[in-house]
Amino acid sequence: MKKFIITTTINPPTSAIKKFDKMDGWNLIVAGDLKTPKNYKIKNGLYLSPKDQVKINNKLSNLIGWNCIQRRNFAMIMAYKEGADIIATIDDDNIPYKNWGKNILLKKKISVRKFLTNEIAFDPLSVTNYKHLWHRGFPLQILNKKNLKKKNKKVEETFDIQADFWNGDPDIDAICRMEHAPECKFKISDFPFTSNKFSPFNSQNTFLTRKVIENYFLFPHVGRMDDIWASYYAEAKGYKVVYNNPSVYQKRNIHDLTKDMEKEIIGYKNNLNLIKIIKKNPDNIKKFLPENSWKAFKLYKKILQK
Secondary structure, three states: EEEEEEEOOOOOHHHHHHHOHHHHHHHHEEOOOOOOOOOOOOOOOOOEEEHHHHHHHHHHHHHHHOOOHHHHHHHHHHHHOOOOEEEEEEEOEEOOOOOOOOOOOOHOOOHHHEEOOOOOEEHHHHHHHOOOOOOOOOOHHHHOOOOOOOEEEEEEEEEEEEEEEEOOOOOOOOHHHHOOOEEEOOHHHHEEEEEOEEEEOOOOOOEEEHHHHHHHOOOOOOHHHHHHHHHHHHHHHHOOOOEEEEEEEOOOOOOHHHHHHHHHHHHHHHHHHHHHHHOOOHHHHHOOOOOOHHHHHHHHHHHHOO
């Protein structure tokens, strides 16, 4: 089985990247950006410079633009072209634990707790020991209902997406982070679990099977909803996600929370309606996307099919 780790960065190789670069059985691909140091080097993995990415497809490069986290899509393309069976997408500030990548739950029937909710979406943090927090991308309009008691049952299912959690600074939105500034240590016994409804997952510390990739694209020009809308789209296409226990410590890079919030407003406004509409037809997502974002997605799919 071919397994790849992908990411993008504007930093010199971080401690996290150096650890991922040493992972036995995994191949690391890092997509650079214009701000990435010109002398960026990793010992074992592959670094895709801006020039390398332009060679892959100049039109896609222009549609995505520069100085954005969506350059990661080029690492995804390269991993796919190299025959990846499993792709793990991570951030350069996700410091892996020793157990990282050693408990892959994908492509096999597993026993999990399935939480049943009557709401349109499920917040994965709502069934952990940090119920007062919420995952980035969960519709704010139903925050007051997210922690209502949910029935759950043991089921046996097969999954194509595995979203591992993160201790330290979790993936919550700017409003939640401003209010709580949490330092988390999630209770391992709460995992793994899934739900009967749409639920957000991110592009950090998430494992995807090969067949998901054609329908998983980090949408440019939608702020900090790039991976959230990618998650909802993949789920609308019928792929199921299982949440598993933390396998990284998130030592978050420095962020301006006000700027983060500004980049999330598009999600605050649209996430609830987006879920409602793409349930009927996943491609309805284009109603929420800038023209170049949708064009980029269609081109990305064509590149993978070549």
